[in-house]
Amino acid sequence: MAIFEETKKIHAKYSDKPLYNNLLENSMTNTNNAIPLTNVANTYSVTPIETIGSVGTQANTNYLMRKTDTVVSNYAYVTYGVDTVIYSSGSFREVVSVNSGTAFVLPGGSGSYTWANGYQTASKASSTTVSFRAAGNLEYKVNRSISSGFSAAGFSLTATSGNTHTYRKFHQISHTFSLY
Numbered sequence: 001m002a003i004f005e006e007t008k009k010i011h012a013k014y015s016d017k018p019l020y021n022n023l024l025e026n027s028m029t030n031t032n033n034a035i036p037l038t039n040v041a042n043t044y045s046v047t048p049i050e051t052i053g054s055v056g057t058q059a060n061t062n063y064l065m066r067k068t069d070t071v072v073s074n075y076a077y078v079t080y081g082v083d084t085v086i087y088s089s090g091s092f093r094e095v096v097s098v099n100s101g102t103a104f105v106l107p108g109g110s111g112s113y114t115w116a117n118g119y120q121t122a123s124k125a126s127s128t129t130v131s132f133r134a135a136g137n138l139e140y141k142v143n144r145s146i147s148s149g150f151s152a153a154g155f156s157l158t159a160t161s162g163n164t165h166t167y168r169k170f171h172q173i174s175h176t177f178s179l180y
Helices: 004-015 018-027 035-045 144-152
Strands: 048-057 058-072 077-089 092-109 112-124 130-143 156-161 164-178
Touching: 035 144, 048 156, 058 130, 058 144, 058 164, 077 130, 077 144, 092 130, 130 144, 144 156, 144 164
Parallel strands: none
Antiparallel strands: 048 058, 058 077, 077 092, 092 112, 112 130, 130 164, 156 164
């Protein structure tokens, strides 16, 4: 059920953004009003989403830049990104703007997981780069059999209930998306 709680939070944060709603409509079929977290995560891509305006071969296009980092090999990862507007003409590309309000961090992997935000922000660093920064707490509830991987990755054991171990870690993200 934690997945649906996280999905509700994500949907509440982005549901008033036209680009998010276009992505959901174009990427999912017959969801019966349920939006699985995996589908939300998969809607973010580095491919063009929407052409805003064009003249000949020149166009401003919305891009959702994203990256996935492994936190615990084979068991835990975070995907993060932001909506940007890119100007493109032939092989030339330039960052026009960054919608910092769309910056997101989504955990994934084994067991149940949450991301408690400290902050997440993105900004235009140069004409060809976008700076992304985030910090927050990752929490994973996993089966005891895979818990040693979390200890090795710097997570702290915070609770044990039967065969389930709960691990937490303060996690920082610092990444520069580049057009070239």
